Structures are given as C-alpha cells and as structure tokens.
Amino acid sequence: MKKYLPLLLSLLLLTALLPFQGLAKEKDDPDVELWNAVNPLNTTVTFLNTGAHPDDERSDLLAYLSRGLGVKTSSLIANRGEGGQNEIGNELGNALGIIRSNEMIEAAKITGVKAYHLSETTSDPIYDFGFSKSPEETLEKWGEDLTYERLIRFIRSYQPDVVMPSFRNVPSQHGHHRTMAILSQRAFEDATDPTVFPEQIEEEGLSAWQVKKLYLPAESGDTATTSVEIGDYNPIYEMSYPQLGEKSRYMHKSQGMGKDVPVEPREFNLELQKSIYPNKEDDDIFANIPYDFSEWATVVSEDDISANLENLQKDLNEIVNLYPDREAILPNSQEALRNVQKLTDKVEKGDIDASVKNDLLHKLELKEEQLQKVSLIASGLDVKTTLDSEVVTQGESTKIKMTITNNGKQAIHQIDASLLTSEEWTVDSGDGSDIKKLEPNESRDITFTVHVPKDAAYYQPYGESSVQSGITFKEEGIETTNILELDETFAVLPALSVSTEPEDIVVNTADLKSEYTVNVKVKNYYKGEKNASVSLNLPEGWTSVPEKADVNFKDRLDEQKTQFKITPPENIEKGEFSAEAIVESDGKEYDTTVQEISYDHIKDSYFQYPSTMDGVAFELLKPDSLKIGYIESGFDEVADYLLDVGFDVTKLNEADLQSGDLSQYDTIVTGIRANLSRPDLIKNNQRLLEYAENGGHVVVQYHKPGDNWDTNKTPPYSLEIGMPSIEWRVTDEDAQVTMTQPDHKLFNFPNKITDNDWNGWVQERGLYFPMNWDDRYETFVSMADPGEDPFDSGILMTNYGEGTYLYTSLVFYRQIANQVPGGYRIFTNLLSYGAEEDAKEISAAKMRTLVERLANEGEFDSENDVHLLTTHLTAVSHYENKEQAEKVVKHMTSFKQLINQMLENKSISEKAFSDLDKEADNLIEKWQ
Numbered sequence: 001m002k003k004y005l006p007l008l009l010s011l012l013l014l015t016a017l018l019p020f021q022g023l024a025k026e027k028d029d030p031d032v033e034l035w036n037a038v039n040p041l042n043t044t045v046t047f048l049n050t051g052a053h054p055d056d057e058r059s060d061l062l063a064y065l066s067r068g069l070g071v072k073t074s075s076l077i078a079n080r081g082e083g084g085q086n087e088i089g090n091e092l093g094n095a096l097g098i099i100r101s102n103e104m105i106e107a108a109k110i111t112g113v114k115a116y117h118l119s120e121t122t123s124d125p126i127y128d129f130g131f132s133k134s135p136e137e138t139l140e141k142w143g144e145d146l147t148y149e150r151l152i153r154f155i156r157s158y159q160p161d162v163v164m165p166s167f168r169n170v171p172s173q174h175g176h177h178r179t180m181a182i183l184s185q186r187a188f189e190d191a192t193d194p195t196v197f198p199e200q201i202e203e204e205g206l207s208a209w210q211v212k213k214l215y216l217p218a219e220s221g222d223t224a225t226t227s228v229e230i231g232d233y234n235p236i237y238e239m240s241y242p243q244l245g246e247k248s249r250y251m252h253k254s255q256g257m258g259k260d261v262p263v264e265p266r267e268f269n270l271e272l273q274k275s276i277y278p279n280k281e282d283d284d285i286f287a288n289i290p291y292d293f294s295e296w297a298t299v300v301s302e303d304d305i306s307a308n309l310e311n312l313q314k315d316l317n318e319i320v321n322l323y324p325d326r327e328a329i330l331p332n333s334q335e336a337l338r339n340v341q342k343l344t345d346k347v348e349k350g351d352i353d354a355s356v357k358n359d360l361l362h363k364l365e366l367k368e369e370q371l372q373k374v375s376l377i378a379s380g381l382d383v384k385t386t387l388d389s390e391v392v393t394q395g396e397s398t399k400i401k402m403t404i405t406n407n408g409k410q411a412i413h414q415i416d417a418s419l420l421t422s423e424e425w426t427v428d429s430g431d432g433s434d435i436k437k438l439e440p441n442e443s444r445d446i447t448f449t450v451h452v453p454k455d456a457a458y459y460q461p462y463g464e465s466s467v468q469s470g471i472t473f474k475e476e477g478i479e480t481t482n483i484l485e486l487d488e489t490f491a492v493l494p495a496l497s498v499s500t501e502p503e504d505i506v507v508n509t510a511d512l513k514s515e516y517t518v519n520v521k522v523k524n525y526y527k528g529e530k531n532a533s534v535s536l537n538l539p540e541g542w543t544s545v546p547e548k549a550d551v552n553f554k555d556r557l558d559e560q561k562t563q564f565k566i567t568p569p570e571n572i573e574k575g576e577f578s579a580e581a582i583v584e585s586d587g588k589e590y591d592t593t594v595q596e597i598s599y600d601h602i603k604d605s606y607f608q609y610p611s612t613m614d615g616v617a618f619e620l621l622k623p624d625s626l627k628i629g630y631i632e633s634g635f636d637e638v639a640d641y642l643l644d645v646g647f648d649v650t651k652l653n654e655a656d657l658q659s660g661d662l663s664q665y666d667t668i669v670t671g672i673r674a675n676l677s678r679p680d681l682i683k684n685n686q687r688l689l690e691y692a693e694n695g696g697h698v699v700v701q702y703h704k705p706g707d708n709w710d711t712n713k714t715p716p717y718s719l720e721i722g723m724p725s726i727e728w729r730v731t732d733e734d735a736q737v738t739m740t741q742p743d744h745k746l747f748n749f750p751n752k753i754t755d756n757d758w759n760g761w762v763q764e765r766g767l768y769f770p771m772n773w774d775d776r777y778e779t780f781v782s783m784a785d786p787g788e789d790p791f792d793s794g795i796l797m798t799n800y801g802e803g804t805y806l807y808t809s810l811v812f813y814r815q816i817a818n819q820v821p822g823g824y825r826i827f828t829n830l831l832s833y834g835a836e837e838d839a840k841e842i843s844a845a846k847m848r849t850l851v852e853r854l855a856n857e858g859e860f861d862s863e864n865d866v867h868l869l870t871t872h873l874t875a876v877s878h879y880e881n882k883e884q885a886e887k888v889v890k891h892m893t894s895f896k897q898l899i900n901q902m903l904e905n906k907s908i909s910e911k912a913f914s915d916l917d918k919e920a921d922n923l924i925e926k927w928q
C-alpha cells in the first residue's frame with residue numbers, strides 16, 4: 001500500500017528539477033491548489049487523530065498522510081483550550097478558546113486536515129478547566145456520558161478507518177489527554193455496537209461504524225509495531241512533511257507554537273492497539289484496509305459492481321496523472337463524477353453484504369465531494385465575496401457581492417451562483433445569478449440582497465456560518481456544485497453592545513471609598529442613527545451619578561463612553577454582589593457585551609456575554625505606607641489589581657533595575673515567570689539580592705522549569721523547582737490547606753488569615769512547587785491533591801542579611817484576577833512582611849529617610865529647610881545611640897515646633913507636615 005508515494009514523488013521531483021536543467025527560463029510554480037484537490041483521488045482510506053486541546057494534533061504525521069498520501073484526515077479535539085495561556089493578547093477563558101479554535105482551523109488548512117471539536121458552545125461543559133491530573137476528574141467535570149455520546153456520534157458520522165489519539169493514557173500525561181486516549185480506545189468496540197447510544201441509530205439515522213484499526217503513538221522505536229518514514233521532501237510544497245507540519249503549527253500563535261526544522265529523515269512510531277485483522281501482517285498503517293476502489297473491487301462479490309469499481313479507480317488515477325494540466329483534468333473529473341453517481345445507484349440497489357454496502361456508499365460519497373472540488377479547481381473559476389458590512393443586525397437588509405472570474409483557458413458553461421442561508425432568511429439574486437457562459441479572463445459580479453429576519457439567531461463563534469456561497473456549473477453534461485465559505489466573517493449582532501471598565505469591582509470595607517468610577521462603553525452595530533440611554537442596575541443601597549445618560553450614534557460602529565460615579569452603602573455587607581450595565585433604545589433593552597476578536601492570522605470573531613460586573617466586598621487591611629516595586633512579566637496583571645485597591649505600586653523597568661534606588665521600596669515583587677520574559681531581571685539579579693541583603697523584602701512568584709531559573713544562582717540559597725513539572729502541582733482548587741505556622745506574622749499582619757481565606761479559590765492552588773530547598777528557608781503551608789502526599793513548599797521564606805526573600809508557587813495571580821478575597825488578603829500579607837516591625841521601630845534615622853523621600857517628592861519649598869531638619873535628626877540619632885531619652889524627647893519637641901513654623905510659612909506641604917508630625921509623636925512616645 002505504501003507503494004504509491006516513493007514512485008510518484010520521484011517522478012514529481014524529476015519534473016520539478018527539469019526546468020532548472022533546461023536553462024531555468026520557465027518559472028512553472030507548482031500548482032499547489034490543484035494538487036491538493038487531485039491527490040486525494042489516490043485513496044479511499046480515512047484517518048482520525050483525536051486530542052484534547054487545539055494544538056494537540058500530530059501535525060507532522062497528519063501532513064504526511066493528508067498532503068503526502070492524499071488520505072482524508074481529520075482532527076477531533078475535545079475542548080477549545082480555554083484554560084491555556086495567551087502569548088499574543090490578554091484574552092483568556094472563552095475569548096482565548098475562540099482564538100484557539102480559529103487558529104486550529106487555519107492550522108488545519110495548511111495540512112489539508114479538517115478540524116472538529118466536541119465542545120459546541122462557549123458555555124459547553126467540555127471546557128478546558130486547567131491542568132488535570134486524572135481522567136476521572138476530567139470526566140467528572142466534562143460529563144462522561146455527554147462527552148462519550150458526542151465522540152460516538154462523531155465516529156459514526158465521520159466513519160474513520162483508522163483512529164489515533166495524540167497521547168497515551170499514562171500517569172505522566174495531562175488528564176484531558178488521557179481522557180481522549182481512553183474514550184477513543186473504548187469507542188473502537190462501542191461505535192459498532194448498536195446497543196450503545198441506540199437513539200443515534202434509531203432516531204438520528206446514523207449507522208453503527210466499525211473502526212478498522214486503532215494506533216497509539218509508540219513510546220519508542222522498540223515498542224513500535226509500525227514505523228512510518230515521514231521526513232520526505234515534497235517538491236510541490238517545496239518542503240518536507242515535518243516542515244509542512246511546523247508551518248501549520250505556526251498558526252497556533254497564541255500558544256507560541258511552530259519551529260524551524262531541517263529536511264531530514266523522521267520516523268513516526270506507532271503501536272497497534274486494536275485491529276479487526278488480528279492475524280495479519282501490519283507493517284503499514286493501512287495494511288489490510290481496502291486502500292482504493294480497485295481494492296474495494298476485490299471485496300465486493302457482485303461482478304458488475306466490481307468491474308465498475310476497478311474502472312473508476314483507473315479513471316481517478318488518470319486524473320492524478322494529468323496533473324498539472326487543468327484543462328485536461330476537467331472533462332475527466334466530470335466524467336468520473338458521472339460514474340461515481342451511477343455507481344452509487346448501483347451499489348444502493350446491489351445485492352452486497354450490508355456492512356460492505358454501508359462502507360462503500362460512504363467512500364463513494366466522499367469521492368463525489370472530492371471530485372466536485374477537483375472540477376471546480378480545474379475549471380479555473382475563482383469565486384470572491386465582498387460584504388457591504390461584516391456586521392448586521394436583526395431585520396436588516398444587506399448586500400453581498402459575488403465576483404466570479406474565469407482564470408482558466410477554456411469557457412465554462414451554465415454557471416449558477418447562489419447564497420445559502422437558513423430557511424427563514426430570504427435572498428434576492430436580481431437576475432444575474434445565471435451565467436450561460438464565462439470566457440477565459442471574463443469576470444462577472446452578482447449582487448445579492450440578503451434580508452435578515454427580525455428574529456435571526458445571533459452570531460455563534462462555534463456555530464455554522466449563517467451565509468455561505470454556492471457555485472454550480474455544467475460541463476460534459478454533468479452539474480458540479482461546491483459550497484464555499486465567505487471570504488470574511490458575516491455576523492448578526494445585537495444592535496447595541498454595552499461593556500464596563502473595570503469589568504469587575506473590588507470593594508475594600510476597611511478602606512471604603514465614597515465613590516467608584518465605572519466607565520460604560522456603548523457601541524452601535526445598527527446601520528444608521530440610534531439614540532439610547534445607559535444606566536447601571538445596582539444592588540440595593542448603591543447610588544449612581546448620573547442615574548441615566550443619553551448616548552447618540554450617527555453611524556454603524558460608532559462608540560460612546562459615559563462615566564458613572566457609584567457610591568456603595570456605608571454599611572455594605574461583605575460578600576459578592578453584581579451590577580449590570582443596560583442600554584435602552586426604542587423600548588428595547590440590551591445587556592450584552594460584544595467582544596471583538598481580530599487578529600491577522602485568523603478570521604474575525606465575536607464573543608457575546610452578559611454586561612454584568614461581578615463585585616465582591618471584603619476587608620483588606622494594608623500597612624499605611626507600604627511602597628511596592630513590581631517587576632512585571634507580562635503574564636499576569638497583579639500590579640494593576642494592586643493599584644486598583646489602593647496600593648502604592650511602581651512598575652520597575654530596566655533602568656530601575658540597573659541603577660535605580662531600590663532601597664526606597666519596602667517590597668519588590670516579581671510577576672509570574674518573570675525570568676522568562678525579563679532578561680534585564682536576570683542581568684540585575686545580583687542587585688535584587690543586594691536589596692534583600694540591605695533590609696529589603698523580595699517576593700518571587702512561581703517559575704516553570706526552563707524559565708531561566710538557576711537553582712543556585714537566582715535565589716540567595718539553593719531552591720530547586722519541581723521536575724517533572726507535571727507532578728509538582730496542586731490542581732484541586734479546593735485542596736485542604738494547612739497553615740503550619742498559624743501564629744507567624746505572615747498569617748497575622750495586616751490581615752488575620754483564617755481557613756476561610758483558602759475557600760473559593762479558582763482553577764488550582766499552585767504550580768511547579770519547589771522540590772528541594774536549602775534548610776535556611778522556612779515553610780508555612782502544606783497542601784495536596786486528593787490521595788497524594790502533601791507539598792510543603794507553597795510558601796518559602798528565608799532571612800538574608802538584613803532582609804528577607806520569599807518564594808511562592810501558589811497561583812495568587814489567578815485568585816486576584818478572579819476577585820477571590822482570600823487571594824488578595826494572603827498575598828497582601830506576603831507583601832507586607834517586615835512592615836509591621838518598621839512601623840513599631842521608629843527612629844530618627846528612619847525619619848531622616850522620610851524627610852529625604854518627601855523632599856524628592858517635592859513636598860518642601862526650600863533646600864535649607866530640608867537641611868535644617870536632617871541635621872536636627874542626625875543630632876537626635878546621636879542621643880538615641882547614647883540612650884539619652886530626655887534629650888531625644890526635648891529635641892523632637894523642638895523638631896515639631898520647626899515643622900509647625902514651616903507649615904505657617906507654607907514652605908512645607910500639609911501632607912509632609914502631617915506625616916512628619918505623626919512620626920515625631922511616635923518617636924517621642926517611644927522614648928518617654
């Protein structure tokens with residue numbers, strides 16, 4: 001069966017080289033589009049690769065099967081990858097799932113594969129809820145019955161000959177991957193059993209389907225039952241199959257996929273798990289499976305049909321051999337189309353074994369589709385669509401133009417262009433949709449008017465397109481029809497979208513503000529003028545200024561922003577609440593946010609969700625004047641969330657790290673995985689350590705193995721991140737947490753941490769827990785996934801010189817982004833460590849630093865005043881050292897008089913005065 005490829009390719013290679021040998025004056029680029037269409041005529045076999053996330057597909061093997069052998073190949077992916085990270089933007093959750101689904105579509109186009117998903121909507125239970133250690137947990141969350149039912153339905157309708165999960169069911173694997181391996185293997189027996197999900201057969205009209213073989217990727221060459229050489233270079237694509245695979249993987253941009261690989265041999269090792277041919281040799285993936293219609297001819301008992309099948313394959317081979325001659329291919333593919341249709345009739349009526357009949361009819365149906373495509377490409381007809389507007393609203397009429405151009409060398413006859421919509425829609429085609437004849441280089445525009453019903457369904461990112469184009473023509477007495485996607489996304493959206501900034505509200509009951517600002521953005525998708533009023537639907541006791549605001553739009557896509565000041569009730573209760581932004585227009589209410597998702601490498605998409613702000617009120621105590629330096633990694637938004645709740649945060653840039661005064665910060669925090677994205681941090685790591693040594697407090701958030709974390713050099717004392725990384729996680733967000741030093745300051749200042757603060761966490765507890773650390777680190781928490789031994793390294797802290805260094809592998813950034821009060825409160829305590837001592841131990845030296853800082857901030861008018869105060873404080877330091885309490889008190893009293901005078905002269909700001917006056921009192925109190 002593998003006989004075809006080497007022979008064919010060596011011929012292709014030869015023809016590709018010929019022009020060069022013939023003085024290289026012919027350009028003759030390979031006709032990739034045509035080859036993509038004719039190559040599948042070589043075989044009737046089908047292959048299905050199953051995985052859990054978009055990017056799980058084995059792109060190199062799929063490229064070889066689909067583009068090399070012409071096998072009809074598909075990827076079936078469970079979810080949308082919503083739980084992943086995003087390397088191209090800040091979309092997460094469903095919005096990221098939409099990006100990844102569309103990247104999957106573009107990636108699959110390159111390998112000639114079709115991508116399918118088990119997840120059907122943005123609220124589907126088959127969701128990427130984050131890393132999972134077990135298939136049991138995965139299936140509990142996805143719903144085992146629902147997931148399996150959809151998988152069986154897919155196999156019964158797609159009818160693959162060979163199935164291969166991308167991953168094996170081994171403990172070191174992601175639970176989602178293991179789940180798809182388990183279910184795919186189970187389906188081998190169940191898809192063919194009519195008592196499994198019988199309603200699919202009895203009510204939906206599907207047939208039971210016997211998968212012929214199931215392979216797993218082999219663990220090594222030694223355990224492989226079948227090894228396939230896939231490293232070949234293909235001159236048509238001008239690259240090897242692994243290179244084609246990587247070109248496809250580059251489309252998974254949000255996941256940072258794709259790499260450059262050389263042309264070199266590559267073996268893909270497979271292990272046969274299940275087969276309906278138990279005792280036969282298996283040196284080839286498709287061994288024993290009828291590979292094309294001439295092999296089907298030997299399976300069918302009826303002589304007439306058998307002979308027809310034999311002839312059909314000869315015709316198909318002839319078409320492949322005619323490549324790249326489009327003009328010669330067209331009559332042949334039309335003729336083959338006629339023969340396939342005739343043969344389908346015969347097989348339907350023929351007296352052949354029921355299961356063979358079912359299989360064969362399916363193969364003929366696929367071949368008919370493939371031939372329609374070959375005919376369209378060979379005809380040279382090019383179809384372009386242009387939309388009056390990519391966005392429309394219910395009840396609107398819009399125009400879609402189809403431009404049909406004959407790029408071929410022969411006239412094409414009886415062309416019929418159409419738009420396909422669901423039944424409730426109406427389309428006026430004018431009178432130009434029938435074209436008797438289109439000569440070479442001739443082009444025709446057909447403008448359709450599309451009437452969108454008043455109750456048309458809104459755009460669904462995972463649904464079928466609401467409009468497609470259809471093109472039919474007749475040559476050799478046979479009609480060929482192809483259905484195509486529009487060139488752009490066509491979306492029915494609500495007339496008005498309303499969104500809020502911020503999207504969520506955190507209310508600190510310990511520091512209740514008199515008002516919170518909410519910006520409400522309204523966008524008009526209606527064609528033309530629209531007047532509306534915006535308001536906030538607030539919980540009881542809240543007030544809003546203004547209560548309502550008018551917004552007026554002239555045109556589609558206009559936007560308007562309105563600012564609201566909202567005030568919480570003084571006695572606001574702790575807990576969750578929600579508020580809704582609403583727009584009213586013409587007696588209709590709109591409460592949906594439309595998030596536009598637009599990137600160059602994928603088609604435009606839209607995510608619609610309720611315009612509700614989630615709020616939470618809780619007590620968050622903060623030290624008075626904690627000054628934080630934050631080294632952002634770009635992978636979390638913690639610094640902004642801290643600013644929102646009133647922390648004094650400075651984002652540190654390269655210059656700050658290199659030469660800035662770090663001693664001004666009480667605490668310096670690094671964002672998650674900062675060593676991966678901040679080379680300037682690695683370069684200045686020594687300065688960060690010196691900062692700690694000189695009395696600073698460093699808080700480092702988690703790093704992944706491979707993030708440029710050096711066990712011995714990055715932290716002050718050895719700290720080794722857990723490997724293999726899959727094992728060093730606590731993925732159950734509700735896993736029991738024990739605070740092993742509950743009386744430690746970390747759990748008591750400024751917030752008193754209780755078990756309650758560990759409740760309501762999202763996604764997981766922590767990642768990449770350290771597996772080895774120096775004895776000088778203290779541990780504070782212990783936690784474990786169900787049934788596993790606990791990790792003690794969720795928070796590690798050591799004294800270093802005068803200061804402290806803290807490392808945490810807990811995912812505070814997720815908790816903070818999701819308004820989990822405990823996440824804020826515990827993280828605040830980690831940041832505030834040391835600030836308590838500072839507060840108590842006031843000294844003249846500390847006051848001098850305060851004066852200098854205030855001077856830097858411009859709080860003094862005169863250099864002289866600054867000099868006077870610092871000299872004064874230096875003298876006080878002297879008395880402190882000699883423990884002359886009376887003198888300290890006396891001189892601090894005159895210090896107070898000094899700043900009073902300065903205040904009267906207005907040479908010092910009120911803020912500086914009150915800060916210094918308070919600290920002076922503290923110092924006096926200390927020595928009295």
Ligand SMILES: [Zn+2]
Nearest residue numbers: 052053056177
């Ligand atoms: Zn995956």
